Amino acid sequence: MRSFALVRRLSLGLFASTLLVACPGARTSDVPEPTTSTASAPPSSDEPTLAGRLPTTVAPISYSLELRVDPTKETFTGRSTIAIRTKSAEKRLFLHGHDIRVTAASISSPSGTKQTVKVTALPDKSLLRLDWTGELPAGEHTVELEYEAPFGKELSGLYRVERDGQSYAFTQFEALDARRAFPCFDEPSFKTPFDVTLVVPKGQVAVSNTRQIERTESSAGDRVRFATTEKLPTYLVAFAVGPFDVVDAPPIPATKARPKATPLRGIAVKGKGKHLKEALAEHTKLVVELESYFGIAYPYDKLDVIAVPDFAAGAMENAGAITYREALVLVDPASATEQQRRDVAGVAAHELAHQWFGNLVTMAWWDDLWLNEAFATWMGQRVIQSLYPAWNADLELTEWAHGAMETDSLVSARKIRQTIVDDGDVENAFDDLTYSKGAGILAMFERFVGAEAFQAGIRRYLDEHRFGSATTEQFLTSVFGADGETKTSAAFRQFLERAGVPRVSIDAPCENGKLARLEVAAERYLPLGSKGEAASTWALPLCVKTGDATTCDLVSATATKKAVISLTKPVACPTFIFPNADGAGYIRYTPNAAQSKELFGKAYSKLSPRERLAAVDALRASFRAGAVDASTLLDILPTIAKDKVRNIAASPAGLLAYLSTHVVEDKDRASFTKIATELYQPTFKRLGWAAKAGAKEDAESKLARKDAITGLLTIAREPALRKEAVTKARAWLGVGGPENTAALSPDLLEPVLTVAAQDGGPEVFDAIVARLKKSEDAVVRRSLLIAISSASDPKLAERARALSLDEAVFSGERIRYVIGLFNVPETREAAWAWLSKNLPAVVDAVPEGVRSYLPLLVEALCDADREAEVRKVFAPQLKNMQGADHTLENAIEKMRICHAIRKHHMSGLSDALKKR
């Protein structure tokens, strides 16, 4: 699953880390009384306990599902027929089922004996217990359950969305919500074929994982039967029903790996199908490119690309029926931005990579989720890099890994491979450590063993486990060697099984003018304010640049027990040393002021783009750890801002936003504005508000313009440009004159409307809110929502907060909106007071699957002394926010670190600003 919110900073980059939106998880809620049993279950010694995990003595062989789905109704009905195999004689059976009211149930044996079973719901475990008379012998049997269930209210399970007076139904099952749509063995290692039939209102479209093979009309509706699927885990099954637009795209042409063309369609709510064309074309290109890397055919009989108007995550890789939030798949030429086009391709690449990583080969259990998500993240960027080299997807991936390092330097950080104790742990597994740290580790080891050897290992892994499940151990054996415990795989495993980023330092003893060896020390990287223990041993694939040469070695070191790397060819010294050659290492180093000046001085031009990005991370890491002062930072920033690679020039934005919001004192504001303006002004002068009429402009320039204008408007807060922004926003909105949408390029909507909501007064604010209520364009809505949530006038901010509980904000938009209310320093305290009072209502209004992200807003308070207060506000609600106990610890630690960094650098920054 890919969440889009995911990689985009929430709004003005005030949060050091990125926000991942995880998939929804199972929850306990009211369960109707099963007709065939009593409501409450007597305690039983053999009930599954660990996160509702099922006993291994019974396994499904195949499913036949028939669901009657009318999206205008409150409930749906179904029949789940499951062929099972029991290893031993059984008196009972457990299935997952949540909010499911079983109306009839039986179990039959091949001999023909059939008996009714008593079904007991165990709601707090999301289980159904099936009891029958006597013992069933080991062997194959068939369980049949008829049931009724409510449509999901939390954008999970089988849920409804209404648009323009029409009702639609969609599914989102990952991780634990297939059990809300049909009784099942809802664990990823149970992979079986599914036969799906949907009975839908007459004439409506029905979509599932495979091709439709039969459609018959009856008085009850149209009965649509789909081809038997390949073996799938329950979380990858999908349905969609409604009066959709269906767009037939040219089939994906045959390739060397796949002898036949594959049908490709787009599905969207009525009226929006016309915007699917661009995304469909991307899917074709991506499938072909992925097949050439994997050497294995796209595994399913068709591909449907489904735009979902309200969606909790970003996208979901259902086998052959991928669902996306609309902004990630509908490209409307009138509102599309350059960034959106890249996101559409990038997220499609991620979801399509899952068709192999996750779908063809599935992780055996959720503790190995990285096998799905880290791979899809890494592979998605890899394939975009080869299709669109100008987009610098490799740099983007490196930036994601750097973002994950901030989370990973928390004492409360998860391990990538964390033992799953309860359902909340499944939810927490969908975080930036699993996605971005995992992808960073893959990039590091690919660099170390070589791209070809790595590719061969991946092909071996997919081939050996195709249509099955696999574990980390099996992956390591396939990729790193037959014994499965080579030194390399042990080093790899260490990054999965422990939290933290290694901080590396290197001594280069110069003897007789020659450098022959390097001495490497390592410990855990910790920022200011951390209560962690740095001392630790690290086994690392390290590639060091010495002058023009690069030496790679697998080292094991602590802070005091140094590892020695012998250079095959001694070099003349002193020479420049860069500890992260190619910038591919998931490591940090913290140069001091003098080293930083050297790094960004004469050495800078010797670094590759990815190395320069790693150098910026080193500077950030040093600043956050107190190893360089604010004055040094300000000296270096112009060098970075001038970098000709856009991603690098833009990379200090988060740090600058942090300074602007939390460290700069009012008395120094003018000086800070001047310095920040100098960083962004040259690009703005070159590119202006828009390209010259008739001039063709490359995409990087469009993005560079947005970066520069965003920096000037929201970080530097340059007064004259902010005035211009308000004028442009008024024209775009039609305030005080006719509406002129040409006044503003779609790429600039977000920063310009944000400033307009802050400086434009109630008239402009009202117009932005009115536009939100009218707009169904997901891309425009995103900018409108960011603008509204950023209001800085106390009265308008109060209205912005009230809006977060209004239907004008769609359910799937709400979490980001609420967190966005904390971005603006002027209204932050009022937002906190409001949240403290209204948390139960806010929790209720946010979809269950993303509630655990709410505590992240606490970081913005940036005050270590408020820990008790924060805990007091969240404690009563934690039971309603699965997984939030963990994110709250993260957030409180981030709040403490934010405070410590501010305290450490405040006077230094003030002095440095005065001198300029």
Ligand SMILES: [Zn+2]
């Ligand atoms: Zn994913």
